[in-house]
Amino acid sequence: MSAAQATTPLLAVRGVRAAYGKIEALKGVDIEINRGEIVALIGANGAGKSTLMMTIFGRPRARAGAIEFDGRDITGVPTHEIARLRIAQSPEGRRIFPRMSVAENLQMGADATECSEAERAAGLERVFALFPRLKERVAQRGGTLSGGEQQMLAIGRALMSRPRLLMLDEPSLGLAPLIARQIFDAIRTLNRQDGLTVLIVEQNANHALKLAHRGYVMVNGLITLAGTGAELLQRPEIRAAYLEGGRRG
Amino acid sequence: MSATSARPSHAAQPSGSAFILKKALISALVALVLFSLMIGIRTEAGPQGGLIYWTRFGDLAALVGAVFGGSIVVELLRQWWGPVDKDRVVPKPVQSAMSFAGRWLAPALLVFTFLVPVIFYNQRYILDLSILVLTYVMLGWGLNVVVGLAGLLDLGYVAFYAVGAYSYALLATNFGLSFWVCLPLAGILAAFWGVLLGFPVLRLRGDYLAIVTLAFGEIIRLVIINWQSLTGGPNGVSGIPRPTMFGIPLTAGDDGLAAKLGIEFSPTHRLVFLFYLILAMALITNWVTIRLRRLPIGRAWEALREDEVACRALGINTTTTKLTAFATGAMFGGLAGAFFATRQGFISPESFTFQESALVLAIVVLGGMGSQLGVALAALTMIGGFELFRGLDQYRMLVFGMAMVLLMIWRPRGLIGHRAPTVFLERNQAISSDLVKEGHG
Numbered sequence: 274m275s276a277a278q279a280t281t282p283l284l285a286v287r288g289v290r291a292a293y294g295k296i297e298a299l300k301g302v303d304i305e306i307n308r309g310e311i312v313a314l315i316g317a318n319g320a321g322k323s324t325l326m327m328t329i330f331g332r333p334r335a336r337a338g339a340i341e342f343d344g345r346d347i348t349g350v351p352t353h354e355i356a357r358l359r360i361a362q363s364p365e366g367r368r369i370f371p372r373m374s375v376a377e378n379l380q381m382g383a384d385a386t387e388c389s390e391a392e393r394a395a396g397l398e399r400v401f402a403l404f405p406r407l408k409e410r411v412a413q414r415g416g417t418l419s420g421g422e423q424q425m426l427a428i429g430r431a432l433m434s435r436p437r438l439l440m441l442d443e444p445s446l447g448l449a450p451l452i453a454r455q456i457f458d459a460i461r462t463l464n465r466q467d468g469l470t471v472l473i474v475e476q477n478a479n480h481a482l483k484l485a486h487r488g489y490v491m492v493n494g495l496i497t498l499a500g501t502g503a504e505l506l507q508r509p510e511i512r513a514a515y516l517e518g519g520r521r522g
Numbered sequence: 523m524s525a526t527s528a529r530p531s532h533a534a535q536p537s538g539s540a541f542i543l544k545k546a547l548i549s550a551l552v553a554l555v556l557f558s559l560m561i562g563i564r565t566e567a568g569p570q571g572g573l574i575y576w577t578r579f580g581d582l583a584a585l586v587g588a589v590f591g592g593s594i595v596v597e598l599l600r601q602w603w604g605p606v607d608k609d610r611v612v613p614k615p616v617q618s619a620m621s622f623a624g625r626w627l628a629p630a631l632l633v634f635t636f637l638v639p640v641i642f643y644n645q646r647y648i649l650d651l652s653i654l655v656l657t658y659v660m661l662g663w664g665l666n667v668v669v670g671l672a673g674l675l676d677l678g679y680v681a682f683y684a685v686g687a688y689s690y691a692l693l694a695t696n697f698g699l700s701f702w703v704c705l706p707l708a709g710i711l712a713a714f715w716g717v718l719l720g721f722p723v724l725r726l727r728g729d730y731l732a733i734v735t736l737a738f739g740e741i742i743r744l745v746i747i748n749w750q751s752l753t754g755g756p757n758g759v760s761g762i763p764r765p766t767m768f769g770i771p772l773t774a775g776d777d778g779l780a781a782k783l784g785i786e787f788s789p790t791h792r793l794v795f796l797f798y799l800i801l802a803m804a805l806i807t808n809w810v811t812i813r814l815r816r817l818p819i820g821r822a823w824e825a826l827r828e829d830e831v832a833c834r835a836l837g838i839n840t841t842t843t844k845l846t847a848f849a850t851g852a853m854f855g856g857l858a859g860a861f862f863a864t865r866q867g868f869i870s871p872e873s874f875t876f877q878e879s880a881l882v883l884a885i886v887v888l889g890g891m892g893s894q895l896g897v898a899l900a901a902l903t904m905i906g907g908f909e910l911f912r913g914l915d916q917y918r919m920l921v922f923g924m925a926m927v928l929l930m931i932w933r934p935r936g937l938i939g940h941r942a943p944t945v946f947l948e949r950n951q952a953i954s955s956d957l958v959k960e961g962h963g
Contacts, residue, residue, distance in 0.1 A: 356837025385837030
């Protein structure tokens with residue numbers, strides 16, 4: 274990797290605007306994700322977190338601004354081609370294929386990216402090492418898994434494309450705290466062992482900020498705060514808005 | 523309870539047997555109350571005009587007994603064919619026998635199908651019916667790609683059937699092309715129309731897609747009716763050449779197959795040939811579908827049925843995936859259409875009404891979306907069964923309606939709702955462990 278490549282962020286989002294019809298969901302968002310980083314994006318419901326993630330993926334398209342991945346402008350590139358650049362996404366609500374087996378679900382993750390049989394097998398090993406539960410249930414239909422297992426499958430499926438950037442949308446959604454912690458631990462392991470770059474969108478600000486190197490806070494389609502995870506955790510406005518509030522709920 | 527103790531394997535679920543017996547007893551009781559007056563006592567006007575009556579307790583007992591037994595059978599069937607999560611009260615031997623039958627059903631059916639022209643050589647009616655059934659099996663398998671695998675509800679499938687039929691009919695009557703040249707052309711043309719239909723409906727799903735495809739089917743039919751100069755309009759196209767056995771006609775003439783083989787000519791030869799032709803075409807359809815399911819494109823179809831958003835997130839080009847599904851399904855429809863044209867020798871728009879689309883769709887849904895064997899069985903039941911109940915006259919529609927309703931209650935996912943996975947870990951693991959060893963060594 275050249276020096277220039279090492280200094281440019283892996284993903285740079287600059288002044289991106291996106292809208293659903295007339296409702297503007299992103300009003301000029303700037304974020305950067307460096308190689309090997311875990312970046313958390315936190316914010317309330319409807320702040321535009323998921324929209325930002327989907328806009329990076331090309332759907333909805335950015336109406337203004339630029340998205341660069343590894344120095345290449347990917348604004349307006351079709352979604353399936355973005356995925357082939359090895360940006361993987363575990364979408365909100367998991368969205369596994371319920372009638373297909375666990376093995377098939379994982380295979381789907383590898384299908385779109387050109388990878389050799391050896392890489393695919395190695396990818397499977399990696400996913401099973403990370404989530405042994407999936408190996409036990411490999412022949413089971415995806416829809417019969419528990420919520421936590423489905424989340425593991427969604428992340429595992431995303432990992433099968435050997436991503437350079439993994440984007441996770443609310444991986445702890447609807448999971449018991451213990452299972453959520455397992456998921457977060459797995460993400461940390463991936464980052465430490467393989468140097469995987471991760472963008473994690475979360476409402477569970479406490480967990481996400483403890484996990485992340487850096488974080489962004491989003492309010493009404495704008496980034497209002499940025500800093501390291503530890504810094505953000507100490508900010509009184511964060512505590513008031515997300516942590517204490519979160520504890521009540 | 524004797525039923526429970528007799529089958530120790532089900533001792534864990536005595537409520538099942540008890541429940542069934544209770545239900546059967548209640549049914550028997552209701553039957554007793556109902557029938558005691560209706561059957562048990564028979565009244566008639568006596569010779570003197572007075573009312574005489576006599577009792578028929580034997581009949582009553584038989585009837586109540588039948589209700590009791592029938593109720594147990596129905597309940598067993600319901601539990602065993604019903605949703606997977608229910609406790610099964612079917613004894614183990616029956617279960618294993620059924621799974622054995624399930625494993626051998628498809629090969630047995632295939633062998634039997636191959637022998638049909640031998641067994642029923644002299645029964646023209648059965649041969650004709652078998653050809654019809656096989657045509658619908660092929661149509662069902664073709665539509666299964668679109669509806670069963672890709673999950674795109676297509677109510678206008680008959681359009682591709684019509685395109686295939688008219689392609690062959692017009693090419694053969696106008697340009698004198700042979701069946702074997704026209705067959706692939708019909709498939710290609712139908713696939714082309716499949717893509718043409720696919721483009722405008724790319725963004726549609728479910729109900730909306732169904733309506734547009736329904737309209738598409740009607741448009742094709744109306745165009746055929748109104749474009750008189752090309753298609754002959756409502757009069758149809760007649761004099762469509764019969765297929766030849768790779769150039770050798772199946773006629774009584776000197777250059778016919780019978781004369782060449784030195785055997786006596788019989789019109790059955792052509793029927794037998796048509797039978798094996800459609801059988802081969804249907805089996806190719808089946809083979810291609812099974813192969814495709816194991817390839818990334820087939821998996822992408824199935825994934826598309828499950829979740830389009832997730833597909834896109836995984837880098838699947840949903841546009842090409844949908845279009846290939848439409849094109850593949852349409853191609854098989856077109857091939858079946860060409861066969862239909864050559865079999866009939868005459869086609870008219872009347873053969874391509876919405877009812878055909880509905881029938882093929884019913885075959886796919888009843889058979890179990892995505893299941894090849896299920897579709898074949900459903901085609902056999904729907905087309906063959908329909909003929910079988912011809913004696914029931916106006917009641918046969920009723921019988922069929924009831925059968926369909928019952929099937930949907932007991933088997934909401936179709937006759938064979940089980941879908942076989944296409945990715946197996948055992949094989950992958952063997953490969954992967956080898957590679958890991960190599961990597962470490």
